[in-house]
Amino acid sequence: MRDVSVIGIGQTKVGEHWTTSLRHLAWEAIHAALADAGTEAVEAVYVGNMLAGALSRQQHLGALIVDFAGLRGVEAVTVEAADASGGAALRQAVLAVRSGAAEVVLVVGVEKVTDMVGASGTTAQVAAADADHEAVHGVTSAALGALLMRRYMHENGVELADMAGFSVNAHANAVGNPYAMFRRPLKASSFVKGSMVADPVNLFDSAPAGDGAAAVVLCPTEMAKDMVPSPVRVAASSLVTDAPALHDRADPLVLAAANTAAGRAYHAAGVVPGDIDLLELHDSFTVFAALQLEAAGFAQRGEGWTLAKNGDIGPQGRIPISTCGGLKARGDVGGGTGVYQAVEVVQQLRGAAGDCQVPNARRGMTLNVGGSGGTAVVHILESIE
Template sequence: MRDVSIIGIGQTPVGEHWDKSLRELGFQALQAAMNHSGVERIDALYVGNMLSGELTGQEHLGALIADFAGLRGIEAIKVEAACSSGAAALRVGYMAVASGLHDIVACVGVEKMTDQQSDAVTSALATAADAEYEALQGLSFVSINALLMQRYMHEYGYKKEDFANFAITAHANAMNNPYAMFHTPITREQFAAAKPIADPINLLDSSPIADGAACVILAPMAIAKEFTSKPVRVRAMAIATDTLAVHDRRDPLYLEGGAISAQKAYAVANVGPSDIDLFEVHDAFTIMSALSLEAAGFAPRGQGVRLAMEGEIGLNGRIPITTMGGLKARGHPVGATGIYQIVEVVEQLREEAGANQVKNARLGMAQNIGGSGATVVTTILERL
């Protein structure tokens, strides 16, 4: 197996792109990454996407984007793993380069969600849950996460306001990210007074639906310096799964897929949680931030919220998270989110995060979660 590096990144602003199609967004991110790396031709294209068929009536995205980008003839496929589709596409690209099958690979995450009304988007997102035992009973992802949050608060004695700093930190960091959807800080008082959605989750607990696309270019480490003076090594990647339905799990408050994927990644990288300088969590809801921090070993069970309460998740904290706004404030175009996370970790490790730069960042980690934890992809990147 060959060492793999990221030699180029690209992204579009996250937002409501009513004037751009799915293929245009994917192409813009791909073009930006190719320009960034200086690559003129790629061997393969892997596209992470969750909802194109449901929301745009368009499947077959690999060939669609390859053709639109003038790359007709290359290997190109779509990869789907619910909200972890972006990182799953990266995993496929990583395996292609590491195995020697391809040398230069592009991994694009793209999603177009805002052209549909919210009830249609909610129904489409629910396809990542258990269709017979969750979605058919009327459970949406907001309500599933609300049940998890209720149980967490009951088990560990937290109050609703204890989760506030997850959202406040994300919005503060997004202020300096030109690609983020929201550039407005929020206060603890605004968090407490936000519109309820599904008790105890309110609007400011939740990431927004959005359009966007991001891309990374992969190459073997042996030739990476031919394209960039600052390649970032993919130190480890791991995917693990759990049940789709939360009620089928051994413990609903334990992201077993997250824990397994994190432990596998740590083992491959020969590091532990204390070695990680920043962690891009999948903060689709504030409760997921807490559960992900615990699953990845940054906090004991029931103590993930305490990291937020004690200010340990800020840019100067013990484990900085959502360093460019996260899903909450950068936005959550679901199939693209995993690639946005990787782009943001690369920016940190290349020391190109501007005012949000985490000092002396050498190892960065991202965890991209599909569904309510049924598929979890953990990636560790290293500055060389």
């Protein structure tokens, strides 16, 4: 198996891109990533996307996007794992390079949520849940988050205000990220006053869906050293599944897929949680941030929330998270999220994260979660000495 590294990254600003189509967003990110890598010799493209079939009435994104991006003829395919599509696409790219099937591979994660307006977005998102046994009862993604949050607060004696730290941190970090959807701080006192989406999840607790695309170029580490000044190696890649329906899990408050995926990644990279300098996790709701910190070994069961309360998740904290705003403030890019996370970690490891920079970041981790926890993808990235 060959060692794999990232040699190029690109991303668009996350937001409401009314004048830009899905293919155009993808092209922008691809164009930036290829320019960053200094090559156009791409042999395969993996597209991470979740909602295009429902919201843009467009599938077959592999062919569509490479054709539009001037790469007609290149092997290309869409990888779908709900919100974890981007991470899953990245993993397919890593496997392709590792195996020797391809030399230079590109991953693009793209989501276009503003092609339709009204309740269609909410409806499309909940397709990640069990349609016959969850969605038919009128649950939404926010409601699934809320069911977890209510139970989490109940079991652990947590107040709503105790969760504020996650959103406050995300917004504070996004101020320095030119690609973020909401570059403005959020006060803890405002957090508890957000208008209700699905009790107890309010507007300031849930991530805003936005349009965006991010891309990453991979190649064997041996080759990477000759191509770019500071390649970032993929130290670990893992993907684990769980029951997609919340009610089918033995303990809904344990994200078992995330736990196993993180464990496998630590083992593969030969590290422990304490060796991770920053973590881009899937904070679509604050309770997900808490549960993922627990699943990834940064807190005991039921104690993830204390990291936010104690300031451990800030850029100078014990485990910085959502360093460029996370889903909460950079914006929730659905199936593109996993690729954004990788781009952000690479920026940090290059020391190029600008105002978002985590000091001395050498090893970063991404945790991309699909649905309410049915898929978890973990990547550990390291700067090369």
